[in-house]
Amino acid sequence: MSRKPLIAANWKMYKTPAQAQEFVSAFLPLVAGHDRDEIVLCPSDTSLAAVIPAVAGSNIAVGGQNMHFADEGAYTGETSPLMLNAIGATHILIGHSERRQYFNETDEMVNKKLATALKHKLTPIVCIGEVLAEREAGHTDEVLRKQITLALTGVTPEDAEAIVVAYEPVWAIGTGKTATPEMAAEAHLLIRSEIARRLGRNIADSIRILYGGSVKPDNATALLNQPEIDGALVGGASLDPNSFAKIVKY
Numbered sequence: 001m002s003r004k005p006l007i008a009a010n011w012k013m014y015k016t017p018a019q020a021q022e023f024v025s026a027f028l029p030l031v032a033g034h035d036r037d038e039i040v041l042c043p044s045d046t047s048l049a050a051v052i053p054a055v056a057g058s059n060i061a062v063g064g065q066n067m068h069f070a071d072e073g074a075y076t077g078e079t080s081p082l083m084l085n086a087i088g089a090t091h092i093l094i095g096h097s098e099r100r101q102y103f104n105e106t107d108e109m110v111n112k113k114l115a116t117a118l119k120h121k122l123t124p125i126v127c128i129g130e131v132l133a134e135r136e137a138g139h140t141d142e143v144l145r146k147q148i149t150l151a152l153t154g155v156t157p158e159d160a161e162a163i164v165v166a167y168e169p170v171w172a173i174g175t176g177k178t179a180t181p182e183m184a185a186e187a188h189l190l191i192r193s194e195i196a197r198r199l200g201r202n203i204a205d206s207i208r209i210l211y212g213g214s215v216k217p218d219n220a221t222a223l224l225n226q227p228e229i230d231g232a233l234v235g236g237a238s239l240d241p242n243s244f245a246k247i248v249k250y
C-alpha cells in the first residue's frame with residue numbers, strides 16, 4: 001500500500017511571528033510544486049496566525065504543537081481544538097516527549113487528546129518513543145506497545161485512518177544521536193504490527209509512521225528510504241528554511 005510521506009516541522013518554542021513569516025517567505029519558493037510529500041509546519045501558538053495566511057494556497061499545511069482535550073473551559077494557558085480549527089490549523093502534535101517530560105503529559109491524556117483531535121477533524125500526529133534507559137534495559141518493544149495501545153484505546157478502525165504516528169526515540173531528540181535506519185525500521189514494524197493487532201491489517205498498512213530524532217539533511221535520505229518509514233518529524237533542522245527544504249526533498 002502506498003502511503004504519501006509526511007514531513008513535519010516542530011519549531012518547539014522558537015520563532016516570533018515575524019521570524020516565522022520570514023521562514024515561510026524563504027521556504028515557499030524552495031518547495032513550490034513539490035507534491036511527492038505532505039509538508040506540515042508546527043509553529044508555536046503565537047505564530048499560527050502569521051503562518052497560516054502566509055502559506056495559504058500553497059502545498060503546506062499548518063498544525064499546533066499541543067492542545068487541551070476539552071473543547072473549552074477554565075484551563076488557563078491552554079489552547080482548544082476549536083480554536084485551532086477556527087484559525088485554520090489542520091494538524092496537531094500529540095504527546096511529544098517534551099510534553100510528557102516537562103508537562104507531565106500521560107498516556108491517558110494523549111488518548112483523550114487523540115479522541116478530541118479526531119472528533120474535530122484535526123490530523124493527529126501522535127508521538128511515542130522510549131527513553132535511553134528503557135532501550136538499554138531491552139524494554140523498547142514493551143514501551144512502544146504500551147504507548148501505542150494506550151493512545152489508541154477507544155479508537156475505531158473508521159477513525160484510525162486519519163492518525164499519523166511519530167516514532168521518536170527520546171534519546172535521539174535534539175541530541176545529534178540518530179537511530180540507525182535499521183533500528184528505526186524495526187521499531188516502525190513493531191508499531192505497525194501492534195496497530196494491526198488492534199485495528200486490523202488494512203488500517204495498519206494505511207497509517208503513516210514518521211521517524212523523529214535528529215533528522216538532518218545528511219541523514220534524511222537513508223532514513224526515509226526505509227519502506228517502513230513514511231516521513232519525518234523534524235525539530236532543530238526545521239528551523240532553517242534551507243535545511244528543512246533539503247529534508248523535504250530527500
Ligand code: PEP
Pocket residue numbers: 010012096168172173174175176212213214215233234235236237
Ligand atoms: C522533535 O522535536 O520532535 C525532534 C525530533 O527534534 P530534533 O529533530 O531536534 O531531534
